[in-house]
Amino acid sequence: MTYSQLLANGPGRRSGVTVWRQIAETLTSEIRDRVYADTGRLPGEVELSARFAVNRHTLRQAVAALQSEGLVRIEPGKGTFVQHELLDYALSRRTRFSENLLRQGLLPSKQLLTAREIVAPERAARGLRLEKGVRVLMVQTLDEANDKPIGLGTSYYPSARFSGLLDMLNEGQCTTDILKFFGVEDYVRVQSLVTTQMPNEETAHLLKQSSTRPMLCVESVDEDMNGIPIKYGETIFCGDRVQLVVNTGGES
């Protein structure tokens, strides 16, 4: 019997956890840690089975488990490809979609889905600290990284302050620039609420995601430098592609 690398570092062979499962978990955390981000594919089965010092059958069982979790896609004759790389999305005081992606070397893009004026839904009104029944501008976008959809965002702006915003958005202008036009030099994220949900069919289709995979839902309020709410947003992220990062290290 060969002693694997796992035997040395992990729970070991008699721990009640099967060897293939231990390998699967090791590979899972490696994929989550972007060890294979550059090539987008796992090493060959012979190489991996050598590394873990197990039979190729054992390794195949581990990789098969990863595939059933949707983490990798096995293409016979070609290789095993990482299916979902998690990108880090920081929930910070200065939360900006583009900056968040560029920092990781990803190309941000947005598709404008809908933009229209409506009566504020209850949550939006409360988030923006507006009276019930006030009109707001609703903007729905499909957010992408390297042209792959990562989230579905719905933003609400008070109509009174930002009349004309929708036309400027339709002309393709950047949100930050538009806000500057309205005198908002800077703005900050005050609070984010994080929940998880299963997608409905429409959402899954828009995000090109399986409807059996969960999503991360972030509800957020942004304020200008005077503490006045300017945007209430609800973003639905693909759970398979996004990991939220909350840094609480630098403050008092």
Added chain:
Amino acid sequence: MTYSQLLANGPGRRSGVTVWRQIAETLTSEIRDRVYADTGRLPGEVELSARFAVNRHTLRQAVAALQSEGLVRIEPGKGTFVQHELLDYALSRRTRFSENLLRQGLLPSKQLLTAREIVAPERAARGLRLEKGVRVLMVQTLDEANDKPIGLGTSYYPSARFSGLLDMLNEGQCTTDILKFFGVEDYVRVQSLVTTQMPNEETAHLLKQSSTRPMLCVESVDEDMNGIPIKYGETIFCGDRVQLVVNTGGES
């Protein structure tokens, strides 16, 4: 034809979104906003259908949709009861399980599942900034609010610094007190990573949750006041019972 409240405030009848769906969404956000938290039940069908100015059948279809999502439970002859109230779990610099719950008037409790010394898994070692292969103390707990399970936590402490911690835990001592015994007067949360996953059968069973409902996974690192990592934790929260709160309002 009767004009409903939705017609005035929402997308309207000719928007491609059916009336029962609009009602379902309105009720969903109201439930999420704890509008019915005091009674724990929805108003009767006649009352609700009057409020939305729709037929009782239409309203029933909306409520049936909520039930299929697991948000409410309908009991014939009794009423419709809210199934899952979301509790707020703050991810702050001072993240404490008990404080988080007590602040909302909930009774916190923990069940110690396992406590043993193992070789640090890769993620734990990295989180604790330890060499690969160093031994750590692993503690698994079932976290409850008002005796209902809300999360499954796995914590890793460096063995070298906290030898004897497991025995003290088995004696039922509070974690914060134990840490104080080891000279850790205070500690802070540095970072939290949030992802979402479906539960495996075992996890679903432990959390008394349907295995078709998603969960929130939080990976965290706590440091003492000298900036030395003392705990790496992985907590799996029921997505139906927990909402993560990230406040970024008070800092510079």
Added chain:
DNA sequence: GATAATTTGTGCGTATGTATG
């Protein structure tokens, strides 16, 4: 225990909008 009130469950008929061919 009997009755009434409340609440959910169900059946049938009708009308309308939408998608298909």
Added chain:
DNA sequence: CCATACATACGCACAAATTAT
């Protein structure tokens, strides 16, 4: 343009379960 099929929404009536009086 018409025929068909289907889901949606409405109205009315009654049955069954639960609770209060």
